[in-house]
Amino acid sequence: MSLRDIYESGFDEESGKTTTATTCPECSGTLVTEGGESSCTECGLIVDEHRLDHGPEWRSFTDDETNPKRTGAPLTPARHDRGLSSEIGFGKDGKGNILSGRKRRHISRLRHQHGRARWRTKAEQNLAHACGEITRITAALELPRMVCEEACTIYRAAQKENLIRGRSIETMTAGSVYAACRCRGSLRTISEVAEVALCTRQKVRLGYRVLNAELGLQIPAVDIRDLILRFASECEVSDEVRYRALGLARIAEERGFTNGRNPSGVAAGCLYLACREFGAYCTQTQIARLAGVATTTVRERYCELREERGNCNPNTESTPESKF
Ligand SMILES: [Zn+2]
Numbered sequence: 001m002s003l004r005d006i007y008e009s010g011f012d013e014e015s016g017k018t019t020t021a022t023t024c025p026e027c028s029g030t031l032v033t034e035g036g037e038s039s040c041t042e043c044g045l046i047v048d049e050h051r052l053d054h055g056p057e058w059r060s061f062t063d064d065e066t067n068p069k070r071t072g073a074p075l076t077p078a079r080h081d082r083g084l085s086s087e088i089g090f091g092k093d094g095k096g097n098i099l100s101g102r103k104r105r106h107i108s109r110l111r112h113q114h115g116r117a118r119w120r121t122k123a124e125q126n127l128a129h130a131c132g133e134i135t136r137i138t139a140a141l142e143l144p145r146m147v148c149e150e151a152c153t154i155y156r157a158a159q160k161e162n163l164i165r166g167r168s169i170e171t172m173t174a175g176s177v178y179a180a181c182r183c184r185g186s187l188r189t190i191s192e193v194a195e196v197a198l199c200t201r202q203k204v205r206l207g208y209r210v211l212n213a214e215l216g217l218q219i220p221a222v223d224i225r226d227l228i229l230r231f232a233s234e235c236e237v238s239d240e241v242r243y244r245a246l247g248l249a250r251i252a253e254e255r256g257f258t259n260g261r262n263p264s265g266v267a268a269g270c271l272y273l274a275c276r277e278f279g280a281y282c283t284q285t286q287i288a289r290l291a292g293v294a295t296t297t298v299r300e301r302y303c304e305l306r307e308e309r310g311n312c313n314p315n316t317e318s319t320p321e322s323k324f
Pocket of ligand 1: 024025026027028029040041042043044045
């Protein structure tokens with residue numbers, strides 16, 4: 001929201017006119033903007049309900065606010081210089097005129113020096129490399145721009161806290177991407193991140209653990225139901241299997257099977273048991289690969305659940321498990 005108390009101008013969508021109101025139209029009292037509403041301090045009349053600050057984003061600290069210039073895209077944490085870099089082009093000037101040979105040689109020398117002066121410190125150069133790597137990983141995982149920027153913000157915080165020293169940039173970038181996925185609720189497993197990252201699963205996990213422990217990230221627990229729905233759609237199982245797997249997830253949560261266990265493993269176990277109950281064709285290996293866990297894990301979770309299911313729901317004992 002705005003840092004200013006009162007919006008300097010508003011926009012009336014119906015009439016399409018820009019309104020500039022700083023006094024109440026009824027009693028001429030002072031208007032105060034809070035929580036997206038402009039209200040009068042005297043009589044409480046709500047004058048405006050804009051959640052956007054339509055004023056200019058600059059603030060001038062000098063008296064002449066005559067013509068402050070601004071240009072370019074909004075700032076982004078996904079670039080080492082927050083998107084404020086400037087490039088010296090080739091061959092043509094700003095108006096599209098061809099440069100003379102003498103000028104071109106001059107510009108070429110400037111470009112050379114510009115490239116050298118780009119990094120102020122080694123840390124900044126590393127940050128640029130990391131930002132590029134994070135952008136590449138998030139693009140390969142088809143994650144939204146928001147997650148990419150979140151990952152870059154996490155990486156910057158880690159660099160500020162001196163967590164990168166002694167660890168590879170690849171480890172920490174992959175860890176940041178996974179952490180950003182968890183923070184934003186985008187479901188990606190460590191294995192999926194490791195597949196496109198330039199490091200192993202163990203390294204991704206290490207990077208994530210360091211970031212999580214040292215930066216105190218606000219990461220919600222993974223919901224097993226989300227994982228089940230994802231694995232189920234990739235296995236292309238029927239709706240009844242999917243529904244049954246969700247029911248099994250509820251049983252697993254109630255009986256405490258999810259405590260201290262890998263959510264992917266539990267989700268895989270639920271789905272595999274549901275598949276077997278309904279005779280859907282899906283192998284342990286297939287589900288294990290999707291969930292990024294070992295086949296043994298799927299089997300263990302499956303056996304636990306099967307015993308538990310027997311205790312709580314005897315109706316499912318007559319299911320066609322003999323098919324397998
Ligand atoms: Zn008023």
